[in-house]
Amino acid sequence: MKVVHTIEELRDQLRGQLRVSFVPTMGNLHEGHLALMKTARHHGDPVVASIFVNRLQFGPNEDFDRYPRTLASDIEKLERDRNVYVLFAPDEKELYPEPQQFRVQPADDLGGMLEGEFRPGFFEGVSTIVLKLFSCVQPQVAVFGKKDYQQLMVVRKMCRQFQLPTQIVPQETVRAEDGLALSSRNGYLSADERAEAPALYRVLNDVKTRLAQGARDPLALEQEAAAVLQQRGWQVDYIALRRQHDLNAPTAHDMQAGTPLVTLAAAKLGRTRLIDNLEMLPG
Numbered sequence: 001m002k003v004v005h006t007i008e009e010l011r012d013q014l015r016g017q018l019r020v021s022f023v024p025t026m027g028n029l030h031e032g033h034l035a036l037m038k039t040a041r042h043h044g045d046p047v048v049a050s051i052f053v054n055r056l057q058f059g060p061n062e063d064f065d066r067y068p069r070t071l072a073s074d075i076e077k078l079e080r081d082r083n084v085y086v087l088f089a090p091d092e093k094e095l096y097p098e099p100q101q102f103r104v105q106p107a108d109d110l111g112g113m114l115e116g117e118f119r120p121g122f123f124e125g126v127s128t129i130v131l132k133l134f135s136c137v138q139p140q141v142a143v144f145g146k147k148d149y150q151q152l153m154v155v156r157k158m159c160r161q162f163q164l165p166t167q168i169v170p171q172e173t174v175r176a177e178d179g180l181a182l183s184s185r186n187g188y189l190s191a192d193e194r195a196e197a198p199a200l201y202r203v204l205n206d207v208k209t210r211l212a213q214g215a216r217d218p219l220a221l222e223q224e225a226a227a228v229l230q231q232r233g234w235q236v237d238y239i240a241l242r243r244q245h246d247l248n249a250p251t252a253h254d255m256q257a258g259t260p261l262v263t264l265a266a267a268k269l270g271r272t273r274l275i276d277n278l279e280m281l282p283g
Helices: 007-014 031-043 071-081 122-137 146-161 184-188 191-196 199-212 218-231 252-257
Strands: 002-004 021-025 047-051 086-088 141-145 167-171 235-243 261-269 272-280
Touching: 002 007, 007 086, 007 122, 021 031, 021 122, 031 047, 031 071, 031 141, 031 167, 047 071, 047 122, 086 122, 122 146, 141 146, 146 167, 146 261, 146 272, 184 272, 199 218, 199 235, 199 261, 199 272, 218 235, 218 261
Parallel strands: 002 086, 021 047, 021 141, 047 086, 141 167
Antiparallel strands: 235 261, 261 272
């Protein structure tokens, strides 16, 4: 595996390649990330991965400074995994060589809801860095995990809006044996919090079960699920039952017609904010 730190080095490595497959990450790699790399290998060759902790997608009171940076161990994992041909690990000055005067602003109908509401500026930061990285790598395929469901949709919409020649491939969420979605932020959890954390996934499964059994009131399902977590000591930002194709709230017709839905959740356990989601269908 080649490790490069500049855009010039990256382009030298990729010159003449016809079907580059790309996985952008912020590092601190786990099995979920490695699953992305494996999927990327099935869709293109060579595979490029990037590691860059993007300041623009962190709010003023979020964890940018303490976000885990583990480049040496990340390189070891990728070399053992043998799916990545080039790792692009730029510093901040390489990607932001001057004050950031141009940013990509997603429309409020998608970027302003849910995560966009609770983390203002987050999807602007995501869209800006993804567009920058796509410009550097020029991939034909890019793989994004479904755990960040809304982010996946924002990136897809950005590619359509800018007519980018990059196919966005989704990767199913990788979970621990107890159901907890793998995330770099899981490392912040204490032992007791880690034991409690799978409750988030169980609540989503409860919504799925209720829906399959004929429940038809989205607001009631959301409120009941939030109440379960709050009673267990969680601070809930949102639990939202939405249509898969646009993340808008389902109508009565959607509930009767079997429109594909997804329940998205974000909640804090202690100081750690966890997100998850689960696709489902009305029964």
